[in-house]
Amino acid sequence: MSALTMSCPIPAVARDHVSLGHGSGGKLSAELMREIFLPAFRNETLERLEDQASFSLGTTRVAMTTDSFVVKPLFFRGGDIGSLAVHGTVNDLAMGGALPLYLSTAFIIEEGFPMETLRRIAASLGRAASACGVQVVTGDTKVVDKGSGDGVFINTTGVGVIADGVNLSASGARPGDAVILSGFIGDHGIAILAEREGLEFDSPVESDSAPLHTLVGEMLQTTRAIRCLRDPTRGGVSSSLNEIAGQSRVGIALDEAAIPVREEVRGACEMLGLDPLYVANEGKLLAIVDAAVADELVAAMRRHPLGRDARRIGIVTESDPGWVTLRTLLGTTRIVDMLAGDQLPRIC
């Protein structure tokens, strides 16, 4: 296919220093992982490159995941750093098929941060945790001198339990599988950008920040023929699917017409020169599933409030292993590469 011969340049960043792109969730993040962290921490669990680790404690299969949140601004339409810090970690557990149970939180606060703002953020985090049925069981607070931080950064680490028979993995996709998306894409990224840039919409875009574990629960009750789940956060749908294509050594062919993007999000993306496939989501999931169960699964997802707009958006192919391609609205086919630079720093 001629599209595969297109060049996909990485911007000329100074590779001897960390750039914003290294935190993008795209190509440079993968490079950092491959060149710095994997060699330093080498072990089989980490090398699986899932969004969560899984291991056994006694006879229990446990999932563990960590994320730091550095989103700017701290409050945005549809959420804040506190609720996001819960949803992000709950979702990474859920993508491993785990029931989220316990969270740790660690705050790094810049000296001089308003106590009342901290109280609001902690309260929001606590409410989000309660709503998810998870407990914040341990924590840490560090304060850095003024100018050495930026308001507040929050790390949450989550622990959950994986039911017997559940084996989700980014290396599990097989040719013929269906690719399912749970709803509209790009809402979180555009909501953050709108706050930051002061964009105005006729109907404002809200972050989709939401916990997906009950949706995943419904999906796993419907079928065990789910190969892989990913929440397309930093780097967007394109980066998540590229990871799956790479790890499963398969191609993924998407149909642009099937991918739901709100009119306001599409408009903002056009204005800003962004591709919605690269914009972050915080309440959406991608599922790679046996095609035979795809329709049944989509129907089940649509019965859940967070899966109302679920649909098939593509298929897994034997051809073009490691590549994601898109059949565009114009009928052409183009490659959808991983995010190369950093589209939107500090989106989560």
Added chain:
Amino acid sequence: MSALTMSCPIPAVARDHVSLGHGSGGKLSAELMREIFLPAFRNETLERLEDQASFSLGTTRVAMTTDSFVVKPLFFRGGDIGSLAVHGTVNDLAMGGALPLYLSTAFIIEEGFPMETLRRIAASLGRAASACGVQVVTGDTKVVDKGSGDGVFINTTGVGVIADGVNLSASGARPGDAVILSGFIGDHGIAILAEREGLEFDSPVESDSAPLHTLVGEMLQTTRAIRCLRDPTRGGVSSSLNEIAGQSRVGIALDEAAIPVREEVRGACEMLGLDPLYVANEGKLLAIVDAAVADELVAAMRRHPLGRDARRIGIVTESDPGWVTLRTLLGTTRIVDMLAGDQLPRIC
């Protein structure tokens, strides 16, 4: 006792903003916990106020703990932020009597940070984890724009398993118990301060940063009559013992003559106006134990390289509940309160 009527003033910080003292591990940290985090996250596990949470997964008792490391400078005599991030979390698990097994790491990196320095830190973290027998199984990297961070901050969260019959708790101290300290105090704090302030010593002070889980293992094999273990990090010996005295509703009476402080550390403290009892340690532990087993336990600790200088430093009393007192070298008695301000910001 007249000492109890001494006033223990908290410095007049603006309570409507977060100050460096709120990250000190002392009085203001406790206040932040009590007024902001406990009300927001309310649950029994968190309210136990241990250095680690414990809960059951299946039939396995699990410990979980989190810490962010913002130490400055990143490299110091005796360690660096990478090794410290492992030892700190391993030790918090060990203080709960848990065998440390799995770590997550989350890096928040400032744009422009040298890649080679990051590689050194990651390698050090990896080596420290291997040496402890723990695996770094999952991670996260965020990059913040230049000026919004300070080099690199690292969060580690650890998970371990607690053996049957082990029940350590800061609320377990009983009148008559012995207080044991594993070795010389203040090394870490003074080592960091020396780097920061360019202090010179005849024999340089090294951080005591070290993993204590094998020492704890030996201690638990010697006796199960250990009530409580704490590693006196931020806030030093005084803050840890005040927490125990408060949570156990007992008094703790220390004997200054028994508390080992290196000559260089004592000298530096005198020069800087610091009390070694408030200076951070990263490779020491305090044990509250049934007095009947104290000598046997000290003997066992001394057979371990990290417990060579272990000794009894005080007793738990029924009188003065909630207070720590010190019989000084001069024969007087004074109160040892929690750290009030922030003696040494960014010590870990």
